[in-house]
Amino acid sequence: xxxAHFLSGAFLCYLVSLVPHAxxxxxxxxxxxxxxxxxxxxxxxxxxxxxxxxxxxxxxxxPMTNMYESLxxxxxxFVASFLLADLWLKISRLGFFILVGNLxxxxxxxxxxxxxxxxxxxxxxxxxVLHVVTCFFSYGAFAVSFIASIAYLLPLQKKYFSHEQLDQxxxxxxxxxxxxxxxxxxxxxxxxxxxxxxxxSWDPKETWALVTWMIYALYLxxxxxxxxxxxxxxxxxxxxxxxxxxxxxxxNYLLSGLHSxxx
Amino acid sequence: xxxxxxxxxxxxxxxxxxxxxxxxxxxxxxxVLIPVxxxxxxxxxxREYAEYAEKFGFKWTGLFYQLHLNTxxxxxxxxxxxxxxGANILGCLIVSVVRKKRxxxxxxxxxxxxxxxxxxxxxxxxxxxxxxxxxxxxxxxSITHREKTIPLGFELRLKDFELQHYEDGMEKLxxxxxxxKQAAEYRFRKNIWTEIPGANFQFRVEQFIPDFxxxxxxxxxxxxxxxxxxxxxxxxxxGKDEDYTEWVFSNFSDFHMTKERPIGLKYIWAQDTPKAFxxxxxxxxxxKVVREQSIRVNHPLRYKGFSFYQASYDSQAEKWTGLAVVQxxxxxxxFTSIITIMLGLTLNIYFHPARKxxxxxxx
Numbered sequence: 001x002x003x004a005h006f007l008s009g010a011f012l013c014y015l016v017s018l019v020p021h022a023x024x025x026x027x028x029x030x031x032x033x034x035x036x037x038x039x040x041x042x043x044x045x046x047x048x049x050x051x052x053x054x055x056x057x058x059x060x061x062x063p064m065t066n067m068y069e070s071l072x073x074x075x076x077x078f079v080a081s082f083l084l085a086d087l088w089l090k091i092s093r094l095g096f097f098i099l100v101g102n103l104x105x106x107x108x109x110x111x112x113x114x115x116x117x118x119x120x121x122x123x124x125x126x127x128x129v130l131h132v133v134t135c136f137f138s139y140g141a142f143a144v145s146f147i148a149s150i151a152y153l154l155p156l157q158k159k160y161f162s163h164e165q166l167d168q169x170x171x172x173x174x175x176x177x178x179x180x181x182x183x184x185x186x187x188x189x190x191x192x193x194x195x196x197x198x199x200x201s202w203d204p205k206e207t208w209a210l211v212t213w214m215i216y217a218l219y220l221x222x223x224x225x226x227x228x229x230x231x232x233x234x235x236x237x238x239x240x241x242x243x244x245x246x247x248x249x250x251x252n253y254l255l256s257g258l259h260s261x262x263x
Numbered sequence: 264x265x266x267x268x269x270x271x272x273x274x275x276x277x278x279x280x281x282x283x284x285x286x287x288x289x290x291x292x293x294x295v296l297i298p299v300x301x302x303x304x305x306x307x308x309x310r311e312y313a314e315y316a317e318k319f320g321f322k323w324t325g326l327f328y329q330l331h332l333n334t335x336x337x338x339x340x341x342x343x344x345x346x347x348x349g350a351n352i353l354g355c356l357i358v359s360v361v362r363k364k365r366x367x368x369x370x371x372x373x374x375x376x377x378x379x380x381x382x383x384x385x386x387x388x389x390x391x392x393x394x395x396x397x398x399x400x401x402x403x404x405s406i407t408h409r410e411k412t413i414p415l416g417f418e419l420r421l422k423d424f425e426l427q428h429y430e431d432g433m434e435k436l437x438x439x440x441x442x443x444k445q446a447a448e449y450r451f452r453k454n455i456w457t458e459i460p461g462a463n464f465q466f467r468v469e470q471f472i473p474d475f476x477x478x479x480x481x482x483x484x485x486x487x488x489x490x491x492x493x494x495x496x497x498x499x500x501x502g503k504d505e506d507y508t509e510w511v512f513s514n515f516s517d518f519h520m521t522k523e524r525p526i527g528l529k530y531i532w533a534q535d536t537p538k539a540f541x542x543x544x545x546x547x548x549x550x551k552v553v554r555e556q557s558i559r560v561n562h563p564l565r566y567k568g569f570s571f572y573q574a575s576y577d578s579q580a581e582k583w584t585g586l587a588v589v590q591x592x593x594x595x596x597x598f599t600s601i602i603t604i605m606l607g608l609t610l611n612i613y614f615h616p617a618r619k620x621x622x623x624x625x626x
Contacts, residue, residue, distance in 0.1 A: 117534075117536070118429040118536045118538065119536075120536055120537075121537060121538070121539050121540065121559065121560040121561070121573075122560050122561070124539070124560070124561060125561040127561075175612055176612075178608070178612065179605070179608040179609060179612055179613070182604065182605065182608055183605055186601040186604070186605065189597070189601070190598065190601065191561075193594060194561050194563065195560055195561050195572070196572060196574075196587070197392070197563065197570055197572040197574075197587050197589040197591075198392075198589070199386075199594060199597055200383070202303060202304075202308065202336045204304040207300050207301075207303060207304045208301075208304060210300060211297050211300050211301060214293050214296060214297050214300075215297065217293065218290065218293045218294070218297075221286060221289055221290060221293070222290065225286040225289075226286060226287075226290065251304075255304055255305075
């Protein structure tokens with residue numbers, strides 16, 4: 001079986017899991033459906049893990065070197081973040097929206113060229129894995145906080161979620177992702193110094209990653225030091241993720257720089 | 264009277280100190296730095312005046328130069344913002360330590376941020392960078408930085424430059440000889456004659472066109488764009504009695520051949536991605552070789568405070584290399600701050616004692 005088989009299997013599992021997730025969302029107490037939904041997501045996650053492993057073996061390098069590979073990895077990190085958050089914070093009611101978001105990421109990945117391409121010299125580094133893994137795990141955690149922020153800001157949310165729970169999901173996801181984003185940006189700086197002799201060159205991707213970091217730093221300071229709460233803070237979390245998306249996708253297409261291979 | 268003035272001054276100074284050490288200032292600075300950083304990516308940085316004038320017009324270009332928006336991250340006002348941020352973090356840190364309000368992780372993170380700013384300022388003021396272009400056999404013992412000659416204290420000589428290609432990533436010309444069972448694949452370089460064994464023929468590729476079009480009026484070939492939409496090569500074939508050129512198209516998957524020209528040609532285009540460009544260099548001191556090393560991307564050479572990075576190369580004849588030579592005392596400070604900031608964040612967020620206590624209470 002090939003990478004495509006496992007990836008299609010994962011996509012199918014996520015898609016089918018929408019049914020029990022929708023049930024969990026509308027009906028408050030449904031442990032059986034919750035278990036089924038979780039099982040399908042775990043199966044999908046395992047299939048996607050195998051798909052990534054196969055691609056790693058076939059290409060001979062970590063599957064994170066172009067837009068297709070990074071989107072598939074982002075989707076994987078998103079699901080991993082969801083499973084972790086669900087384990088700690090019991091957020092199965094958010095599962096439906098998270099899975100819809102994840103399917104959108106995978107569909108966007110499938111619209112890109114999946115052909116295996118030779119690795120350019122700048123990407124032949126051990127820093128690649130640390131830099132990309134930490135960045136995408138932070139993106140995954142921030143994506144969870146983004147979904148929770150949307151749920152928080154929706155007019156009908158009180159019917160389905162408790163304010164406190166959503167607030168905790170937003171806060172703890174950001175708290176989990178922030179050190180990872182810091183490590184992602186920092187490892188990128190060390191790598192840049194190793195490859196080009198300059199740890200920071202104010203390249204658009206670097207600058208936007210720093211801006212994203214500053215937004216989440218702002219979120220933490222506003223919450224912990226200035227006592228901000230509720231909708232205002234949810235808006236900051238929402239803005240933070242829109243910066244994540246622009247840093248990840250927008251910069252590649254709209255602003256040229258050192259990360260031009262990421263298209 | 265002087266006592267009153269003194270008291271007033273002391274009061275103002277205290278207020279200023281409180282403002283500098285306030286989280287309010289942190290929030291204000293972040294709100295200012297975010298759009299400033301974004302502006303620095305939206306306006307191209309460090310370009311020539313003519314480029315700005317062409318893109319934005321003279322009025323805007325004048326404004327960019329006046330406000331240093333063409334070099335945002337090197338501008339004096341950006342430096343002021345960064346120094347203010349550093350002072351603010353230091354102020355907050357001192358207040359926290361005095362009031363014993365914060366954890367070790369918190370102190371470490373904020374101390375690291377100050378260190379990060381110090382390292383950045385050190386790099387901005389003390390970093391030396393020069394470019395070296397060396398032909399094979401050539402050596403250099405100094406670099407030029409800001410129009411000043413800086414001696415290296417040793418000699419660096421390029422022994423050999425090597426460009427490695429991916430086997431599968433190279434374009435190929437496939438040649439089918441009549442009577443031969445299998446066609447042979449040839450990797451080629453432009454304008455170099457290659458013998459075809461057993462055929463008394465040789466060939467050379469004379470031209471490459473990525474998006475082939477033919478102008479019937481002038482009878483000339485041209486490229487419609489830089490994109491490889493219709494890659495084609497002009498192949499010159501020379502035999503005992505024959506001498507002809509022929510365009511071979513990558514999009515045409517069969518062999519190009521006719522009755523008059525029975526040798527079949529097929530062109531397989533591939534994006535040429537170099538696998539590695541390597542400068543084999545040696546360091547000489549007092550005329551003696553003291554070290555030999557290969558410099559490639561991600562594998563710089565470090566010697567006596569200087570680092571040599573593979574920056575560019577001669578893609579045509581593969582005879583010269585371009586090296587970036589850097590000496591940056593800020594790097595050590597930056598890397599130290601990275602380690603300490605990660606340690607602090609891990610301690611403060613993942614192993615926060617208060618959070619651990621809460622969890623215990625919850626269970």
